[in-house]
Amino acid sequence: MTTQELLAKAREYVRDLRYLEFFDNVTYYDRWCACPTAGFDWESEAGAYVERLRGELLDRCDVRDVVEGLRALADKDFPSDLDRGVARYLVRRYDDTHTLPETLRSELGRANAECQRGWEECYQADDFKAFLPYLRREFEVFSRIADALDPAARPFQVLLDRFGTGYAVEQVDGFFSQVKAAVPHILEESAAFWEGVDEHVLDLAEADRTRHVEDALLRAAQRAIGADPARITNFRVHHPVSVMMGPSDSRASTFSDPAVPLFHLVTTICHESGHSMYSYSSSPEVQAAGIWGGIDGTMHESQSRFMENHVCRSPEFWEAMEPALRELLPSLADVPIEQVVLALNKPAPGPLRQLADELTYPLHIIVRYEMERDYFDGRLALEDFEDAWDARYEELLGVRPRDRREGILQDVHWSSGWIGYFQGYALGDMYGAQYEHALRRDVPDAFERLAAGDPTGVRGWFEDHIWCNGQTYTATEQLRLATGEDLNVQYYLDYLRARYLR
16 A cells, blocks of 8 residues: 555544544543443443454454554655654554453453442542452553563553653653652742731632532633633533543533532633643644544643643633622622732642642652552552551651541542553643743733733644644654753743742
8 A cells, every 4th residue: 555545544543443432431421420330330341342342443454454554654754744643543552452452451441440430439438448459450450451561661661651751760750859859948938928828718709609600600710711612511520530522522520529619610620621622622634634632641631730720820810700700709809819819829738639739739649650650660569558648648748638538549540540640740730831931932922811811822822832733743742842842840840939939
C-alpha cells in the first residue's frame, strides 16, 4: 500500500476504536451517576464484551498489515504531523492489545468495576481493611500489566509511560524534590500575611445556598471561563470526574455532597470544565482524523488545573463573576470582592486533596506518587499503606487524618484503574505556570479581558496552541510547541512565590 492508502485505512480503524471507546465511556458515566449497585456486574460484563470487540478489531490481518506499514515509515515520510499522530495512536493501541493478553485486559475491566463498587461501600463504612482485598487485586493486575508490557523495565516506569509523562521516574523525583523543598518555605515566609486573612467570609454564602443557587453559580462560572454549554452536560457525584463521550460531548461534574463548601463546587466545576474544553475543542481536521480530545495524564490535568487555579482563583475571574455573586449570594453583599479572592486562596494545610489550597496541593500528590513508586519498587506493602499514608501526611503537611475517609480511602483513582496517574496533577501544575508565562507574553491583555467578562483572550490562546491539536502530539512535544521550551520547574516555583508571598 502507498503511504496515503495506509493513512486512509489507519483513520478508518481509529474511528472504529473511538466508537468502542464511546461505549466504554457510556458505561463509565452510568456507573458514576445512575447505575444501582446491583447493576455493576452486568456493566462489568458489557465492558468485557466491548474489550473483546476491540481485541477482535485489532487482531484482524488487515489491521496488522497497516500497523506494520506505519511502523516502517520514518517521521519525514508522513505528509503532516496530524498523520503522524494518527499513526502513533493506532500503533500504540495495537501494541497494547497484542502485548496484553485478552484475559488480562478483561480481568482489568472487571477489577476496575468491582473495585470501584468496593471502594464506595468501604468508603461509607470507613473500613480500609475491608477494602484491602479489592486494592490488592487492582495492584496485582497492574503489576502483571507492567510485566507484560516490558518485563525488563522498572514496573513503575512502565505504568508512568502508559499515561505519557515523557519523563523517567528519576526526573519526576527530581521535579518533586524541588517542590517539597520550596512549599514549606513559602508557607513559613507567607504565614504572617495569610494569618490576617479571614477565610470564614466564604461561610457567609452558605446561608443563601440552595440547589438553584448552586446551579446558577456553576453556570455563571462556566460562562466566565468561556465553556460552551452546548458541549457540556453537568452532573453531581461524590468524587468529581470528567467523562469525554465524543468530539463535541463532554460531561463535567462537581460534588454532590452538601457538606462540601459552596466555593469548592465552583473551583471544581472549573477544573472539570477545563478537561471538557480541552476535549471538545479539537480542530475539524483533528476530529475528522479521529484523534480529537486530550492526552491523558499530565497534559489533561494541566488544562483542568489551569482553569481551576490560574483562572478560577484569579482576581480577574471574580471581578467578572461579581454581578452573579451579588445577585445569588446577598449575604456577601458587603464583602469586598478582593476579600473573597484572598479567602479563596488562603493556604490551609489539611488532609483532603480535593479541598486543598493551591500551594499545598502538590504535597498531596507527592504522597500518592511516592507510595505507588515504593510499592512497585518492592519497598512498601499494601498492608502498610494506611500507616504510611498517615505518617507521610504528618511529615509533609503537618496533619494526620482522623479516619480512613479523610485519609487512605479519599480517592477513587486506585479503585478505578488510574494507577500510575497521580503525578500528572502536580506535573500539570508545573505545565500551567509555564503556560501562563507564555500566555501573558503572547496575549498581554488576556486577564484584563477576563475581568471585563471576555474570556476569549485566555480561551483563544489555549484553542490555538493546545486544544486544536487534540492528540496529534505527545505531552512533551505539545508543551514545547505551546511555550517554546521544555519543562522548566522554575516558572512554577516563581509563580507560587508571586501568588503567596505578599
